[in-house]
Amino acid sequence: MIRFIGAGARPDTELTVLERFWTLPNLVTVLRFLGIPLFVLFVSEDRYGSAFLTLVAVGSTDWIDGYLARRLNQVSTTGQWLDPVADRLALIIVAATFVVDGIAPVWLILSIAVPDAVLIVNSLLLFHGNPDLPVSLVGKIRTALLLLGAPLLLLGRVDGYDYQWLCSAGSAVLALGCIGHVAAAAGYLVAAWRKYLHQRGSVYAGTGTGYAP
Helix, strand or coil, X not given: CHHHHCCCCCCCCCCCCECCCCCHHHHHHHHHHHHHXXXXXXXXXXXXXXXXXXXXXXXXXXXXXXXXXXXXXXXXXXHHHHHHHHHXXXXXXXXXXXXXXXXXXXXXXXXXXXXXXXXXXXXHHHHCCCCCCCCCHHHHHHHHHHHHHHHHHHHXXXXXXXXXXXXXXXXXXXXXXXXXXXXXXXXXXXXXXXXHHHHHXXXXXXXXXXXXX
């Protein structure tokens, strides 16, 4: 699992963070997010087969853009914030669509939206913006579980695939993903406070520039 998550990395190549926006990985990220309105449209029209395929494509590109960034050495400053923002918005919209359509219970959206709201408020209060924290392994596994569980649960609505075991499997994987989401959020919250207190300590110990002497 860990090797799959970090696939594409080239240990013999020094990582260079690009400043430009238009890279292939960023284009894939934009296309991923553009697929979300299409998914919502398909669900609203009860076209669950098309919605399932769209959701699978959206979930696949979440891995593809990271792979391309590492493989092509096209990690960018834009991609470092665009990818997680696109992931977060996609997960919230998909979860809300599931709840509104009756595919999933309300705990799905609450377990995703509430921790995210807490993290956003905390980041704004402490850093007045993005705390610039690295993505944790728990966060990556959480995203993988959510992106796997959602299509499984949706597949149970497709004609010919309406098996109870599919719904049960999808619900179980989504529940694990939601537990991981809360755990990852708690980890980011602790990491944000540690970084904030460290920076405050550096200011007090230094010369007022924000760095220790």
